[in-house]
Amino acid sequence: MKSLIMTRDGLQIADTPTPPLMPGYVRIEVRSVGISRTDLKIWSGEVDVDLPLVLGHEIAGVVHESSDPEFKAGVPVTTESHLSCGSCFHCRNKKKHLCRAKKKLGFTVDGGMTEYLCVPSELIHKLPDPIDFLTGTFVEPLAVAIETYTRATVNPEEQVLVIGTGKTGLLVSQVFDAFGADVYLLGDNQWHLGVARQVGLGNILKRFEDWQKKILSATNGVGPSVVVEATGTHEGLQIALDIVRSDGTIALSGRSENNFNLDTRTIIDREISLFGTARGDFDMAIMMLQKGRIEVKRMISKQFSLEQGTQAFEAATKPENLKVNINI
Numbered sequence: 001m002k003s004l005i006m007t008r009d010g011l012q013i014a015d016t017p018t019p020p021l022m023p024g025y026v027r028i029e030v031r032s033v034g035i036s037r038t039d040l041k042i043w044s045g046e047v048d049v050d051l052p053l054v055l056g057h058e059i060a061g062v063v064h065e066s067s068d069p070e071f072k073a074g075v076p077v078t079t080e081s082h083l084s085c086g087s088c089f090h091c092r093n094k095k096k097h098l099c100r101a102k103k104k105l106g107f108t109v110d111g112g113m114t115e116y117l118c119v120p121s122e123l124i125h126k127l128p129d130p131i132d133f134l135t136g137t138f139v140e141p142l143a144v145a146i147e148t149y150t151r152a153t154v155n156p157e158e159q160v161l162v163i164g165t166g167k168t169g170l171l172v173s174q175v176f177d178a179f180g181a182d183v184y185l186l187g188d189n190q191w192h193l194g195v196a197r198q199v200g201l202g203n204i205l206k207r208f209e210d211w212q213k214k215i216l217s218a219t220n221g222v223g224p225s226v227v228v229e230a231t232g233t234h235e236g237l238q239i240a241l242d243i244v245r246s247d248g249t250i251a252l253s254g255r256s257e258n259n260f261n262l263d264t265r266t267i268i269d270r271e272i273s274l275f276g277t278a279r280g281d282f283d284m285a286i287m288m289l290q291k292g293r294i295e296v297k298r299m300i301s302k303q304f305s306l307e308q309g310t311q312a313f314e315a316a317t318k319p320e321n322l323k324v325n326i327n328i
């Protein structure tokens with residue numbers, strides 16, 4: 001089978017053995033895989049992992065062969081990406097994604113930029129109609145966005161500021177909006193802001209305008225009770241700390257490989273809570289996509305084949321492209 005392999009010399013297409021089906025596993029015939037920010041950081045060398053490695057953890061495809069009668073050949077599916085040990089404290093307490101011994105698809109074990117991939121059947125979720133393969137690659141990041149909403153405990157019609165207009169920012173904004181929050185989206189990328197409008201987000205704040213005035217006016221001068229930081233930058237975190245209401249919450253949704261200087265005095269004096277989210281409820285994400293509550297296909301800017309892997313990654317770094325998928 002063909003695989004797109006990340007090596008010290010960049011991405012290469014290679015013939016690799018089809019993975020054998022082990023008991024309790026499902027072999028997925030991959031149809032589409034999203035390029036995530038983590039994939040891009042491995043590709044650019046910003047994140048160091050053991051190479052060679054097949055990247056990709058936002059995966060959709062069909063069951064090719066299965067040792068679990070629940071998943072018949074040909075059924076459309078997606079997969080969770082955390083492979084846990086099953087016996088540690090977190091695994092025994094239904095928090096398998098926090099397993100200290102976990103492996104992650106496309107990070108510590110081979111991921112989805114390949115024709116076939118074997119994963120434990122407990123990680124597989126069916127994709128019901130009308131969820132197609134492109135939409136299916138959004139289940140994993142959408143699940144995380146839903147969990148961010150759940151943990152932020154925002155009240156209906158309460159103002160929420162989302163900083164960042166990439167895939168995460170737009171998914172989080174749509175989730176908070178779908179659950180009734182009054183979402184304000186802050187960004188400076190004109191292409192991404194255009195997509196934000198297309199997916200129905202109304203309160204767009206442009207970074208280089210007087211956006212603070214607008215959000216303060218909407219919140220009686222006290223600032224939003226919840227701010228979601230989805231840029232993964234120190235600047236984004238500083239904006240969040242400056243604007244969040246005292247006694248408010250900041251959700252950290254943008255991953256960064258850098259350590260930030262944290263203004264702990266502000267956090268203590270203004271009683272601000274911070275939290276992060278690594279995994280969410282796949283079933284809820286699938287349900288929201290099935291019911292059309294979240295618009296994801298307009299977020300896909302470009303699509304490439306597996307053989308065009310390098311072009312796909314180059315395209316994914318361009319500011320005009322919000323999301324790039326590889327179809328197999």
Ligand SMILES: [Zn+2]
Binds near residue numbers: 085089101
């Ligand atoms: Zn474990």
